[in-house]
Amino acid sequence: MMLLKRLVACVVTFVAVFAGGAAAFAANEPMGQPHPWQMNLQAGVTPVMDDIIWFHHFLLWIIVAITLLVMTLLLVVIVRFNARRNPVPSRTTHNTLIEMVWTVVPVLILVTIAVPSFRLLFYELKVPPADLTVKATGKQWFWSYSYPDQKIEFDSLLVQDKDLKPGQPRLLTVDNELVVPVNKVVRVLVTGADVIHSFSVPSFGIKIDAVPGRINETWFKAEREGTYYGQCSQLCGRDHAFMPIAVHVLSEKDYAAWLATAKKKFSADNSGPTTLAAAE
Template sequence: MRVQNFLVGAVSAAAALVPMAAMAGLGQPSPWQISFQQAATPIMEQITWFHDFLLVIITLITVFVLALLLVVIFKFNARANPVPSKTTHNTLIEVVWTVVPVMILVAIAIPSFRLLFNQLTIPAADVTIKATGKQWFWTYDYPDNGFSFDSLMVQEKDLKPGQPRLLAVDNEVVVPVNKVVRMQVVGADVIHAFAVPSFGIKIDAVPGRLNETWFRATREGVYYGQCSELCGKDHAFMPITVRVVNDKDYAAWLDEAKKKFANTTAPEGINVASTGTPQAQ
């Protein structure tokens, strides 16, 4: 915990030294941000910690190598050493520069493998949602509740106060707070990618292949993501919006969604152009 607090403090101090810089907000990007979006899941907290841990290691290595270069430049130049050294080897140095890098790699590998294991091991799910990437919108299925809906980007002229440009959608994914959500992701036409930065999830949506990931949001709020695989001319207009609510509001939303999206299926041959409206192929 002390190490984590030190790393967070170091990053905050660095941000204060950068003019116009800002720490990223929760759920969406911030102007001039220099770091990840704030974590809203345990996995994203681990990713942030691991990132800061690596930042410290690479900074120390960079400073050390720079110091060695300066020593060589100023101490071992021809003017300072008119008679060159005839040293051929140094056993101690050779052992050190072999053992120390191995120890550094092990120190990196242990938390790295732990993070990968936690990302790839899906706990027992409270909610299952299937996301199907299409050119250029998402279709979400709630198989346990028997309904599905399309989610399209809200056009700039239709944005409501507080809705971010290019990120807000007409139909949001709604999930309960502090519940394990299993995301099943597939592509309907080309490869897409389902990514929500504050959740620490990013997984390809591949046609004919069902990929899975998971998250457990620990804070209520609205979280934005985007398709993160170049999927065609309107790739930039394929956002993801996830609203995290308490159990009571989630139950109420489910009741409303079952009526609103009853017997609805995604129409065949539909895409969303940069205008954000469905267009027949």
């Protein structure tokens, strides 16, 4: 039993040190984008992503507890019920209490997981009254954004490595970012122009397919200013890996200034969207 206690203590210590180190490392990670050796989810900047992170950690502790329990039971069986300690094997074939426990406890665990899981799913799917509506259209291999109420439309293409400025992340930087105001509910209409794409921004907790001939919708409410990155998350052809998403969250004042400029630059009534051919 002393060996068993030491093994359990070592595992618990390892988990605590690992969790503490991961938390300290995550505190220094860049916002809105992946980083080398990342082990956790990206830091959330929306209520939905905050709930996703909470649910992830909640499940992780349940998984750790179950793993430790099963490992402990296996060690107990190995130590106490081996052939050397039990030269005459037990002929026990039934134990009502144990069978009730291993039936009821898993059911309770599943219910404990299901309740917050369904609550989170409904929270993600129910789009609240929107302050701003944007439409994202996936194309091979870039995104087109339009603001129906403001009559703005433009394409967003990957910035090549040779054109990157200092501090701009490779394979994530685009020429025209999707710009939204902070602390506003943004409704996103998503569709595809050719094949199935997927609009995904991890820091917002959103990921939804862009299907040709169909409009899907999702939403987010960014609570911090900054630039947040995502990528097409549905294999869509040769340049699937070069189809980033960049969302720039501005203060209301800066967003109003950008909007005034964008109406002149990207007016859907005049010049229309910047085309792929023109960008090349």
